[in-house]
Amino acid sequence: MKKLLFIACLTIMVIASYAQKQTALGSFNISVVMPEASDELDASHLAKLETKIIRIVEASGVAASGEYSSFVIYPKFDVYQTDLVEGGLQNITVTRCHLSLFIKQVENNLVFSSITKNLNGSGNNKFNALNNAISTLEVNDPSLQKFVETAKSKIIAYYNAHCTSIFASAENMAKKKNFERALILTSIIPEGTSCYNTAQIKTIAYYRSYQKVKCLEEIKAAERVREECRGWSxxxxxxxxxxxxxxxxxxxxxxxxxxxxxxxxxxxxxxxxxxxxxxxxxxxxxxxxxxxxxxxxxxxxxxxx
Known part of the structure; x- marks a missing residue:
């Protein structure tokens, strides 16, 4: 049983290592994090806004997704004025909103760029007025592209300046057998930094060490179960x-x-x-x-x- 578990663990490590070679570690991407639905913005509004934000990020040459990344972009949407305009065939609801966007790093809580845009919308009710306001957000707005590019430049500059200390911290974690933390420290270094290639090598090494530790834990757990369930000689x-x-x-x-x-x-x-x-x-x-x-x-x- 121990032999079989060891073989299974080795197989997992080989497959994982191969998968990591196929997908670049630390490639520059930003996760889109959306707030919970509220009285102002329901799920359909948030879905529409999320699509807009993803397109804004991608228009600047950066990958965007809803999956986890060390770097995130998140909005704050504020409806500061709602008016009802009477007259004509039907009344019109007009909304005035502030949309603020932030790009930050989750681990260190560092904000690298922010921007606020004024959005106005109208419709036969408040729901449609908010939909219209979100629709007015221009994906190719130069100020929004500059917002993303500024964040990317600052992020790369930050890691170029801190690569040595990050590697030292990761090595210290590895010496303490905390390979999971070491793995996080090196894997979040994005593509385009001066230490990106070194970070890839270290990340793969820490990952393999982490997998070995997990495999040994699984083997010991299996042996305990086998001992508890075996018969008596x-x-x-x-x-x-x-x-x-x-x-x-x-x-x-x-x-x-x-x-x-x-x-x-x-x-x-x-x-x-x-x-x-x-x-x-x-x-x-x-x-x-x-x-x-x-x-x-x-x-x-x-x-x-």
Whole structure:
């Protein structure tokens, strides 16, 4: 079983290493993080706004997704004025809004760029007016592209200035066997920095060490389960026979097998007096003796039972 688990762990590491070689580590991408739906913006408004933000980021040559990244872009949407204009065939609702966008790094909580845009919308109700306001956000707005490009430049400059200290911190974590933290520190260094290639090499090395630790933990856990579920050997049975007649049960004893047998004897009165590979002799309260062959209780196609 141990051999099989070890082989499985090695297989996982090989597959993971191959997958990492196929996908660039630390490639520059920004995750879009949206707020929860509210009375102002419902789920459909947020979905429309998210699509707009993704297109803004991608228009600046940066990958955007809803998946986790060290760098995130998130909005703050404020409806500061709502007016009802009466007249004509129907009343018109007009909304005036502020949309603020921020790009920050999650781990260090550093904001690299921000911008605020005024959006106005109108419709036959407030829902449609907000939809219209979001629609007015121009994906190719030069100020929005500059906002993203400024963040990217600042992020690259930040890592160029801190690569040495980041690698030192990662190595310190690795020496403490905290490979998960070391992995995070090096994997978030984005493409375009001077230390990107070195970060890739270190990330793969920390990942392999992390996988080895996890595999050993899984093997130890499997061995504990196997030990708890295995049967008792003849030697163990002979060694434990009638223990409850010579000493009281100690629930805190370190010998799990002894405690288990003694508990059974104390609860049911049965005591094992002798055992071999083919038979077991038991007594009940030192009065009744039972001799039997365990094989008589076997089940299956090749057994008499």
């Amino acid at each position: 003849t030697t163990e049975v002979n060694d434990l026979k009638c223990k409850s007649h010579t000493r009281s049960l100690d629930q805190s004893t370190s010998n799990y097998m002894t405690a288990k047998v003694a508990a059974l004897e104390q609860s049911h009165g049965w005591c094992i007096t002798s055992a071999s590979t083919s038979y077991i002799t038991m007594t009940h309260l030192n009065d009744l003796e039972l001799y039997f062959q365990p094989s008589a209780f076997a089940t299956g196609g090749k057994t008499p039972n």
